[in-house]
Amino acid sequence: MIPATDRPTTNSPARYVIEWNGQTETGLTATQVAELLESERYRDMRIYRIHRLDPNGRMELVGVPRDRFQLEDCFLFYRRSECASRGDFDALVRAAERTPPPCRARVQLAEVGAAAGSHVVAIVYPAEFSGEMSAWLAAIQYAGGDTVEGGTSDVAGYESIRRRLIDRAQLWGTEDGTLAATSTDRLASGA
Numbered sequence: 001m002i003p004a005t006d007r008p009t010t011n012s013p014a015r016y017v018i019e020w021n022g023q024t025e026t027g028l029t030a031t032q033v034a035e036l037l038e039s040e041r042y043r044d045m046r047i048y049r050i051h052r053l054d055p056n057g058r059m060e061l062v063g064v065p066r067d068r069f070q071l072e073d074c075f076l077f078y079r080r081s082e083c084a085s086r087g088d089f090d091a092l093v094r095a096a097e098r099t100p101p102p103c104r105a106r107v108q109l110a111e112v113g114a115a116a117g118s119h120v121v122a123i124v125y126p127a128e129f130s131g132e133m134s135a136w137l138a139a140i141q142y143a144g145g146d147t148v149e150g151g152t153s154d155v156a157g158y159e160s161i162r163r164r165l166i167d168r169a170q171l172w173g174t175e176d177g178t179l180a181a182t183s184t185d186r187l188a189s190g191a
Contacts, residue, residue, distance in 0.1 A: 016033050020042055047069075071155075072127055073124070073127040073130045073152050079120070080119070091144065092142060093169045100179050104173045105123050109166045112162075112163045121144055
């Protein structure tokens, strides 16, 4: 059982309900669900995302496949020049400092020599946060790339191509708890 103090607030869009062995647990984050999936005890659990929560307590639930928590998703922002791609990378990292993303994400600036563009800014994140990441990019008004691709199948494609890594950054998330955990770690270490 997850302590109630560790559960997200009602405003958090990344809330889940799990059902296993006739029991139900509500108000879990994606990170907590992923942790439970690693336990043999929860091997038969069913996962639902809270799609809508009414003021009277009624919930609209959407089933979520288990493997969704092991997948990564991405956006690939291609440019023809390194200078333009560097500008995209720097703008994304600065925006994330002002308005953190909903989940942890790795950002890479790489030279790829692909037909769509010779350079790419790749942002890779847990697939369960696909909708939230799209909304976050729109909210920060990110307009990177001449050409944009993305999706869970594009992660493997990007990871398998030959590329020269120019720069990288790790972003920490608000809804998956990594931002809070990272802040706590920094405070504890005196950073």
